[in-house]
Amino acid sequence: MKFVDEATIRVEAGDGGNGCVSFRREKYIPKGGPDGGDGGDGGSVWLVGDSGLNTLVDFRHQRRHRAERGQNGMGRQMTGRKGQDLLIPVPVGTRVIDADTEELVGEVLEHGQRLLVAQGGRHGLGNIHFKSSTNRAPRQATPGTPGERRNLRLELIVLADVGLLGLPNAGKSSLIAAMSAARPRIADYPFTTLYPNLGVVGAGSDRSFVIADIPGVIQGAAEGAGLGIQFLKHLLRTRLLLHLVDIAPMDGADPAAQVREIEAELAKYSPELASRERWLVLSKCDLLDEAALAEARARLVEALDWQGPVFSVSSVARSGLKALEDAIVAHLHAQRVAAATTETEADPEPYDPTRT
Structure with missing residues (x-):
């Protein structure tokens, strides 16, 4: 359909x-x-x-x-x-x-x-x-x-706990396919994702969460370029953003520049969305050996002055996915507990007729 x-x-x-x-x-x-x-x-x-x-x-x-x-x-x-x-x-x-x-x-x-x-x-x-x-x-x-x-x-606006963000061919569709039963179109050319895909990750009510994959965002998306601006609204109800970046682009592009490009488009589209908690996920890590990966990761974190969590994953080799899933589950659980505590504190104290 x-x-x-x-x-x-x-x-x-x-x-x-x-x-x-x-x-x-x-x-x-x-x-x-x-x-x-x-x-x-x-x-x-x-x-x-x-x-x-x-x-x-x-x-x-x-x-x-x-x-x-x-x-x-x-x-x-x-x-x-x-x-x-x-x-x-x-x-x-x-x-x-x-x-x-x-x-x-x-x-x-x-x-x-x-x-x-x-x-x-x-x-x-x-x-x-x-x-x-x-x-x-x-x-x-x-x-x-x-x-x-x-x-x-x-x-x-699709309802999802986690949203995937990144340039075309950053590995978003491969990640959602590896972590869930969703089967989005995957190919070696840009814009293979033409509409949002949803996948349920994990098993059990306490460990399951919904992840959303939207078409890649490119420079100028806030002005209507590409498909990303049309679907960025689907990230508005997510509680966590995973920013995927190809750690070893085939065209030799700078991953730090690609991250800043997406950040600029987010700020133009919605300052509230740009300020939402975002984790950096380095994709296609199977293309580098362990030493080269550590060096590229350190270089990217330093260039961005990144203070949040960083994960290295490979959807093809299925490495790093369990650590990412466990971290997301723990983060969402902490958010639910905090929200429940806030609601409890906001409830008025019941009236006691014997109290003076």
Whole structure:
């Protein structure tokens, strides 16, 4: 299935049903009176998270979504039926933006989560509500109000714990294939990755994490060059970035210059993303012997004045992968513990009526 991470749709909630003007007329009942019922409320439009979906491609074919209108009121004080709500399944990780105002409507981050995007219209009142001691036969009723109509831009941002970052052919696809069951396209030419790939690494609830591979970022990506800028948004929800760099480029390029190139593009795209914790991962280390690798690693760390963790891996030889996986698991676990501690401290102390 084609991967589509952006789509524009129009949602239209149902109008409220109109109130009814009616009078009770029955045989042998000399005095009737107003008995017009209210209309029904219009149906609303909801987006519902569905973990079985991973693309917005369906919205490229159906762009207009309309909920049911409320039924009009009827005589004998009968209320019109409420219009059915429209539930639209979307992939988990979908961000919803009002296309006309650029306002963030909300995000769908969990399976089954519902997000209201268009409120149904209110029902109109029947003439039974307008009777009084001075107006025994009211002939007025109110119409239902229109439902909301909005143009929405849907953006799918994949949910992953770890994001892979690097130039084309830095070894990102090979790494995710070696660490997980994901099978991205791998070849010896640039831009073999055309859309994000997700892989689950590890086994067990405490050791598993999701890793995302996006197309390579090149110089000028922040201005639209290449494919990276289109998919950098998929790294916004990750908690850790792995910056892959080819330790021995075939063209003789300087690895330190390549790292700085990516850093510059990150800063242009999102200062918040550029400041996120990032680990340096030296890929294709099987191409160098032990002494040459140690020398190249030391030279790169010194040139960058790198203060964070550094890992040396080879996806082909499967070396260094276990150490990297264990470090990621420990780091993510520490983040979860810290977040839980912060939430506990933020909770107000329960009220004790015996305390003075």
